[in-house]
Structure formats: structure tokens, C-alpha cells
Amino acid sequence: MRESRSADEQHKVDADQLNLLSVFHFVAAGLSVLGILFLILHYMMFQTMMNNPRMWKPPGGGPGPEMPPQEFLNLFVWFYVAMGFMFVIQGLLNVASGMFLRSRTNRAFSLVVAGINCLQVPLGTILGVFTIIVLMRGSVRDLYEMVAGNEVDRWDRQ
Numbered sequence: 001m002r003e004s005r006s007a008d009e010q011h012k013v014d015a016d017q018l019n020l021l022s023v024f025h026f027v028a029a030g031l032s033v034l035g036i037l038f039l040i041l042h043y044m045m046f047q048t049m050m051n052n053p054r055m056w057k058p059p060g061g062g063p064g065p066e067m068p069p070q071e072f073l074n075l076f077v078w079f080y081v082a083m084g085f086m087f088v089i090q091g092l093l094n095v096a097s098g099m100f101l102r103s104r105t106n107r108a109f110s111l112v113v114a115g116i117n118c119l120q121v122p123l124g125t126i127l128g129v130f131t132i133i134v135l136m137r138g139s140v141r142d143l144y145e146m147v148a149g150n151e152v153d154r155w156d157r158q
Contacts (some may be wrong), residue, residue: 017088017134018101018143024127025098028117034093036084043080091118101131104147113137 005013049055056067066077097113110131117128134140 007139010048011143014134014137014140014143018140020105021127021131021134022098022101025094025113025131028092028127029094031123032087032094035087036091039080039084039087043077046076060154083101090120094133097131104144105143107135107141 005017050068052072053067093113093116097110100110114128114131114135117124117131119125
């Protein structure tokens with residue numbers, strides 16, 4: 001059976017969990033930056049391989065397949081641009097959510113970002129689910145309301 005905590009203890013636990021979640025949102029933003037770097041590296045390797053005429057010759061010589069048309073390769077460029085845009089947006093959303101979690105403001109924004117993070121399997125899903133669980137707790141909602149009402153939150157200053 002679980003012992004009930006006093007309000008002060010619960011607010012301290014909630015503040016600690018919100019601080020941890022904010023750090024994890026910053027880590028997720030850092031992983032988005034790594035995703036962009038990987039995407040750039042992948043694009044460079046893809047272009048090097050696709051533009052190499054020897055790639056399209058069979059090992060024994062003779063006629064091989066033709067290089068794909070440039071329009072086909074341009075389609076991949078749009079794929080890389082879309083994925084890069086996705087990484088940038090997710091990184092910016094996670095940075096903003098991390099800052100909002102730390103300042104105990106814009107709870108609804110953090111919930112929306114948590115839902116978006118659930119699409120990033122597996123780490124984003126874990127972060128998103130735990131963010132939703134913590135932010136939906138009544139005591140955490142009270143913390144946000146105290147900050148919105150300009151009440152002093154002594155648990156964050158410890």
C-alpha cells in the first residue's frame with residue numbers, strides 16, 4: 001500500500017520530475033541536431049555514389065544499367081529537405097518545451113510537444129509518454145497554477 005505524501009513533499013517530487021523532463025527535452029533537441037548531421041552525411045554519401053559512373057558498370061564490364069534520370073535524383077533531394085525540416089522543427093519544439101517545463105508555463109504547449117515526440121520511436125515515445133503522465137497529474141497542474149498566480153514556489157529554490 002502506498003503512503004500518501006504531504007503537499008510539500010509532493011510539490012518537491014513534482015518539481016524534480018519537471019526539471020528532469022526539461023533536461024530530457026533538451027537532450028531530445030540535441031538528438032535532433034545529431035539527426036541533421038547524419039542526414040547531411042547520408043546525403044553526401046548518396047550523391048557521391050549516385051554520381052559515380054563506375055557505380056553503374058557491371059563488374060565484368062559490358063553494358064550495365066543506365067544511371068537514373070536527374071529528376072529521380074531530385075526527388076531524393078526533396079526527401080532530404082523534408083527530413084531536415086522535420087528535425088529542425090522537432091528540435092526547436094523540444095527546446096521551447098524544455099524551457100517551458102523549467103519555468104512551469106505553457107503546460108498545453110508541452111503536452112502537444114509530448115504528443116509529437118511520441119511519433120519518434122523509441123526514445124521520443126518514452127519521453128512523450130512520461131511527459132504526458134507527469135503533466136496530467138493534479139499536483140503538477142497545481143504547480144503551474146501557482147506560477148501563473150505569481151505565487152512563490154519555494155520547492156524550486158532548493
